[in-house]
Amino acid sequence: MLDILKYFSLKEMKKSLIISLWFMILTFPIMVIKVNTIENTVIWRWGSLAGMGIGSFFLATLWRYLLDRKKMQSPLSSKKTLQKRVMEWSDANPRAKQGALIALGIFIVAFPFITSMYQTSIMTTALMYIVLGLGLNIVVGLGGLLHLGYAAFYAVGAYTYALLNYHFGISFWICLPLGAGLATIMGVLLAIPVLRLRGDYLAIVTLGFGEVIRIVLENWNEFSFGPSGVANIPRPGFFGMDMKLQAATIYIYFIMIAMVLFTIFVVRRLENSRTGRAWIAMREDEIASEAMGIDITKSKVTTFALGAFWAGMVGVIFAAKTTFINPASFTLWESVMILCVVVIGGMGSIFGVVIGALILILLPEYLRAFSEYRMLMFGAILVIMMVFRPGGIISNIRKIYKFEPKPSPADAGKEGVK
Amino acid sequence: MDLLYFFELFVGGMIRGSIYALIALGYTMVYGIIKLINFAHGEIYMIGAFTALIFASVLSFTGMNPILIFIIASILAISFSVGYGVTMEKIAYKPLRGSQRLSALISAIGMSMFLQNYVLLAQTSDFLPFPELVPDFKFLEPIKYLISSTSFLILITTAIVMIFLTYLIKFTRTGKAMRATSQDARMAQLLGINISKIITITFVIGSATAALGGVLISTHIGQLNFYIGFIAGIKAFVAAVLGGIGSIPGAVLGSFVLGWTESFGTGYISSDYEDVFAFLFLIIILIFRPSGILGRPENNKV
Incomplete structure (x- = not known):
């Protein structure tokens, strides 16, 4: 498990510092200088440069942490996503599912009135x-x-x-x-x-x-x-x-x-x-x-x-x-x-x-x-x-035909659909 | 008289074409390497123009020689745009390498929106006048009604950039590596080509040509705002597709064809439908040649 504190070690801080310096240079002309072309004056906004530096320092740290975390999660990880859990729960409790649907329906109907x-x-x-x-x-x-x-x-x-x-x-x-x-x-x-x-x-x-x-x-x-x-x-x-x-x-x-x-x-x-x-x-x-x-x-x-x-x-x-x-x-x-x-x-x-x-x-x-x-x-x-999350918030779950490990004679050959 | 009008439209179309070509070159190169429609390419062009405007205005208060200002502002604009281009690639495209192409496309659209609004918020939404920096060339005096000194500069620059890029891609080691990457990135990697480096180089070149285009076109038109990049980007993309996306001569040819279509269409038919001519022409060309004028037909692997 990755620890976010690790990213505040000296070595990582140095990396973030370099990134924030890079962003400060990069955004210098657009963030700092503002030309008034009518009165021919230049406004220097040094405050936004400081803001940019501090902001990009923390964002760079966070960005690297999230990227590393994404890399550690392999796509085939067996970790259950929220979506799968919801689906399993609704399969297991058909009555609760019905109740939730009815509540949703009432909410939708009542929405414009409340x-x-x-x-x-x-x-x-x-x-x-x-x-x-x-x-x-x-x-x-x-x-x-x-x-x-x-x-x-x-x-x-x-x-x-x-x-x-x-x-x-x-x-x-x-x-x-x-x-x-x-x-x-x-x-x-x-x-x-x-x-x-x-x-x-x-x-x-x-x-x-x-x-x-x-x-x-x-x-x-x-x-x-x-x-x-x-x-x-x-x-x-x-x-x-x-x-x-x-x-x-x-x-x-x-x-x-x-x-x-x-x-x-x-x-x-x-x-x-x-x-x-x-x-x-x-x-x-x-x-x-x-x-x-x-x-x-x-x-x-x-x-x-x-x-x-x-x-x-x-x-x-x-x-x-x-x-x-x-x-x-x-x-x-x-x-x-x-x-x-x-x-x-x-x-x-x-x-x-x-x-x-x-x-x-x-x-x-x-x-x-x-x-x-x-x-x-x-x-x-x-x-x-x-x-x-390149697959979107809710990625499409494909239908998988799964063979039951031990088919009883009664439903032999029948495939469970999930 | 009619012939003169025709000639005026012809030259006008050529100048338009060179403008599109400068932007389309970057588009097509990036597409050739990573197969991504870089929607934010127009934004790089806009940032180049803006940076040049800012530095040119600041420097002109010091009373420097206009030509010197123009050169310094262009160099600064190109360097900053290259910085933006490379950073953009690292943030928005690199983590998406190898994932679905649609995700990369959405990421590019997001980047485009982000950069547009970043300039809008940090600067202004108004049109800003671009200082006049290019002097009138003496030798253009007799044909002044046909071609201004800025448009002359655009034509020359496009020609130089195109020759340089063709040389780079055809005859240098880097160019060879680029061609290899474009053909088969995985195989190129196996043969010891550093793909990340090649992609970075592509973005450097693409952003530099876009910024150059931004500076030249803004001097030519004389004003700019945060939104210019989007329209220019779409047009350049049409030009690149028209010529056959991924091919450098194709991008230039497509740009000229597009420039002429628009110029003659607006000159002879109606100026309201400028963009319609461009798109209709594109659709007609693609019906008969589905991969553009100079594009190689895609091989279907079974």
Whole structure:
């Protein structure tokens, strides 16, 4: 077992000191000198240099300690992770599991009534990212195709509702499937040219596709009202009833809850279906799976189409929730954000994506106190997460078929599924 | 007259292309060695430009000769950017060597966000004017309407950097080691190549060219802020992919093709859709040549 005190020995202190000196030199021009180009004066901020030195000294120590600890834990260690323990516990106590699920259900239903409207609204956003994450998870996590233009499909859904409503007054509930359908068609259209590309070429083409959609929305004024966007989009109706803002917020929250449950249900079914297994096989090895008779073309087109489907649907809800959309909501950062939800949560794992979305959306909201440093910390967290837990918070547990050591005659040949 | 307009667009595209090339070279080299899209490469470019701006402004208060200031500021900018590049590799990429490529990519995205906001918080979000340091060259007087002295400097520098890099990779021992690492890192290691050293050298070269690009482009455009790196990085990446990522001549060719596409597209069709031309062209090229113009098709091992 490593002792953190060891890292304060003379030798280690010297190492940390050298690192902190290096950082002090490195950050000198940007941290210390500030030029006022209007009055032509220079401000020297020596205090931040001292802060940098002390801060990097301790961080360097901590960093080395954590890295060494990570190295000592071999990947095949038999140590039970928290996640495994929870799973075993729930398998062992089905009734307690049921109780926990019921408690969770009550909490979810009661949430908008026990918290403020602001909290409900944030939670709705988080729920939207859960669905977006699960949708992108189909492409990235199951299909293994790196997609950096996912926000484009999101935009297609949002604009479908906004424009159809503006021009023809079509209601939310009709637009929901329409938006999803249009996004799916866009997904197929994108999938056809990129069928031959792999890896990073695919990433850059999808990125380009996303940007093209955004730029077209920004510049085609007659169609999309340009950068000023579409305003006054109606909130979803409830059998023609007029709702106050608070009621509408709660209503959208419940729509999203239903959406999340529906998505989880469908994705779980998809994962274990013939199509889903074909995706996973394609992710593992394209050539081998093709040799086993999987139609790669069909698999790729279906991943893109089904991934886009969810984005289109959430897009419609997004437009209804914010009542105002413009192209600035669908930048590359949006796509990156959704990708981060998937990767941080744990690629390919439904539960992971849920946790990832909750953390990535709720954490920055509750870090408002440091709002200036929010993005800085967000960037740092991404790096730290990837360095110390590259598999995400909840990595996907593979199904393992285990033979019982001593099969009794009654269930001979039967395999325990875990 | 029409021919003159065409020629103007042609030269404009060439200058754009050289700008992209300076950034794309670093991108493509890093990709060639560690197969990572270094999203933070644009940030290194931005930090280079910022450092140069800071030192140039401070030095210009002392009343030094502008050309001397320009040289000192460039050298300082390059050294600091190299420092950032190498440190970044040690923190964000080295511990991830051998893990999934997506994790390294996310780490790069995180690094990019971190550096952007670091400069934003430590400095300012406003556009800062870059001091005018490059004098008007006398011999460019007759063709001044076509090419300014800063753009002339950019063209020359890109050419020199490209020749230097080609020499380095083709004819030196280090270059040979780099090529070996790019082909098969594990085998190269078995044959006694110090992979960590090669990766560090790659980041040094990549960051240096990016910083050089940052300084030159900021003098050319005349202003900068913390966000310039991101857009430039994406464009340079498109250029690198267009030419065939991992190949040095490919990066330069791709950059020029991209520069011309944008220049002619905006000149003849519409300036609103500048980026659309770039991306559409990329998509079309990749449909017919899935590994870029000069890229080698990937071999599928079964």
